[in-house]
Amino acid sequence: LKTTIATPSVTRHIMKAFNLRASKRLGQNFLVDANIVRGIVDAAGAKPGDKILEIGPGIGTLTQGLAESGADVTAVELDKKLPAVLAETLAGYDNVRIVPGDILKVNIPEIMGEGPFKVAANLPYYITTPILMELLEKHLPISILVTMVQKEVALRMIAKPGSKAYGALSVAVQYYTKPHIAFDVPPRSFIPAPEVDSVVIVCDVREQPAVEVKDEKMFFKVVKAAFGQRRKTIANAMKGAGFTKDAIEAAFTKSGIDSGRRGETFTLKEFAALADALVVTNL
Ligand code: SAM
Numbered sequence: 001l002k003t004t005i006a007t008p009s010v011t012r013h014i015m016k017a018f019n020l021r022a023s024k025r026l027g028q029n030f031l032v033d034a035n036i037v038r039g040i041v042d043a044a045g046a047k048p049g050d051k052i053l054e055i056g057p058g059i060g061t062l063t064q065g066l067a068e069s070g071a072d073v074t075a076v077e078l079d080k081k082l083p084a085v086l087a088e089t090l091a092g093y094d095n096v097r098i099v100p101g102d103i104l105k106v107n108i109p110e111i112m113g114e115g116p117f118k119v120a121a122n123l124p125y126y127i128t129t130p131i132l133m134e135l136l137e138k139h140l141p142i143s144i145l146v147t148m149v150q151k152e153v154a155l156r157m158i159a160k161p162g163s164k165a166y167g168a169l170s171v172a173v174q175y176y177t178k179p180h181i182a183f184d185v186p187p188r189s190f191i192p193a194p195e196v197d198s199v200v201i202v203c204d205v206r207e208q209p210a211v212e213v214k215d216e217k218m219f220f221k222v223v224k225a226a227f228g229q230r231r232k233t234i235a236n237a238m239k240g241a242g243f244t245k246d247a248i249e250a251a252f253t254k255s256g257i258d259s260g261r262r263g264e265t266f267t268l269k270e271f272a273a274l275a276d277a278l279v280v281t282n283l
Contacts, residue, residue, distance in 0.1 A: 011191050050118055051117040054066060063086070070095070076111070108138070117140075117142060136172060144203065156170055158179050166264055178206060185198040223271055225241030234274075255274050
């Protein structure tokens with residue numbers, strides 16, 4: 001029988017044995033709650049035959065849970081000290097592969113190979129948004145993303161138009177996926193305890209984006225412009241972002257959207273209509 005890593009005593013023991021100190025800079029907060037590990041594995045529906053990409057395995061806590069499901073796990077870890085630790089803590093599993101490196105730099109299609117895969121992670125909070133954007137924008141064949149994030153970030157991911165939390169991240173996540181919060185995770189489920197509340201969020205990746213757009217780049221350019229200066233009207237925010245006066249005027253006329261509204265009230269459909277009108281204008 002293999003020792004469960006997800007307990008305070010085993011985690012402390014491993015950290016002591018390898019002389020590890022949790023690195024704040026690398027966002028290291030290790031899970032010490034087996035129920036949370038099980039919750040993530042279940043939310044991902046991990047099973048034999050699945051390919052799972054884990055980001056930041058740490059000392060192998062979640063990795064072990066994923067491996068126990070029988071899935072094939074590829075885990076990318078930036079901390080150079082940890083592969084040697086993982087080689088021991090996960091010695092009993094032949095369905096785990098550790099890839100040393102930065103998730104924002106590794107060639108994901110190369111390490112994951114052909115076919116769909118799942119993503120499961122207790123993310124390092126200092127780069128949550130860049131990681132999510134990187135995974136989504138590349139149109140990788142991901143079927144589901146199950147990640148631990150700061151609660152405040154999760155609320156932004158699921159926010160609706162007109163709410164304070166609604167922003168570029170909400171639009172991007174909802175454009176590519178159907179997100180929902182699976183469960184809350186208290187600070188005491190980690191060593192060291194983070195200063196913020198956490199949740200596990202599940203993003204079911206859509207087969208087609210939520211709205212059809214002529215040019216995805218233009219869509220996100222408009223979204224970024226709108227939220228870059230969210231207190232301005234959409235027309236002024238777009239001017240600030242470098243769109244010409246003529247292009248802006250033509251786009252509002254064509255799309256029938258009121259140029260005096262703020263971008264933060266726009267649905268995905270409205271952003272799409274405006275972006276499509278700009279594509280034609282630019283021709
Ligand atoms: N999965 C472990 C757990 O649940 O206990 C550790 C989670 S800890 C919150 C985040 C992990 O991500 C750390 O092990 C950290 O070293 C790693 N990490 C930080 N930045 C990274 C990056 N850019 N690429 C890959 N891993 C990274």
